[in-house]
Amino acid sequence: xxxxxxxxxxxxxxxxxxxxxxxxxxxxxxxxxxxxxxxxxxxxxxxxxxxxxxxxxxxxxxxxxxxxxxxxxxxxxxxxxxxxxxxxxxxxxxxxxxxxxxxxxxxxxxxxxxxxxxxxxxxxxxxxxxxxxxxxxxxxxxxxxxxxxxxxxxxxxxxxxxxxxxxxxxxxxxxxxxxxxxxxxxxxxxxxxxxxxxxxx
Ligand code: URA
Numbered sequence: 001x002x003x004x005x006x007x008x009x010x011x012x013x014x015x016x017x018x019x020x021x022x023x024x025x026x027x028x029x030x031x032x033x034x035x036x037x038x039x040x041x042x043x044x045x046x047x048x049x050x051x052x053x054x055x056x057x058x059x060x061x062x063x064x065x066x067x068x069x070x071x072x073x074x075x076x077x078x079x080x081x082x083x084x085x086x087x088x089x090x091x092x093x094x095x096x097x098x099x100x101x102x103x104x105x106x107x108x109x110x111x112x113x114x115x116x117x118x119x120x121x122x123x124x125x126x127x128x129x130x131x132x133x134x135x136x137x138x139x140x141x142x143x144x145x146x147x148x149x150x151x152x153x154x155x156x157x158x159x160x161x162x163x164x165x166x167x168x169x170x171x172x173x174x175x176x177x178x179x180x181x182x183x184x185x186x187x188x189x190x191x192x193x194x195x196x197x198x199x200x201x
Pocket of ligand 1: 051052053054055058063064065066067069070092
């Protein structure tokens with residue numbers, strides 16, 4: 001287990017931001033959400049996953065990745081011995097659910113960025129996984145689609161290594177296990193992520 005101790009001050013600031021986010025009205029999603037979804041998993045300095053936005057179940061429960069996509073995400077991590085309980089801090093680009101799960105609007109992403117910047121800036125994770133196109137667009141310049149950039153390491157904030165990976169919802173829609181297919185590619189990517197994860201102190 002590679003859990004690292006996160007300083008009390010950092011946990012306190014994260015908690016303050018969670019509370020601020022819970023009553024946030026910086027964009028119109030503040031009116032339509034049930035619960036904001038600040039983070040899940042374990043705060044740590046090693047591994048962070050950034051997804052898109054809460055869906056129906058996340059909005060109900062206030063936890064990220066608890067629907068079908070989340071179950072698959074947990075399985076992907078478990079396949080290399082990682083878990084959200086012990087190893088991964090999970091958050092989203094948007095903290096509130098867009099109605100009908102539509103794509104986030106630019107003004108929603110801009111309003112919510114403050115929270116993501118706090119999370120990344122405080123934890124300064126050594127590895128950041130950009131899960132799906134929306135997260136990729138928030139950190140990589142240009143309009144390169146996920147299929148072109150997945151599995152590659154990029155320089156991220158605070159000296160981190162950043163890798164775009166397929167979103168589990170995409171894998172659920174493209175269920176083939178064929179060599180070269182999305183699931184097969186994800187399997188390559190998670191093994192590479194684990195290799196680098198293990199090499200970190
Ligand atoms: N999809 C995401 O990107 N995030 C969640 O929390 C749930 C589904």
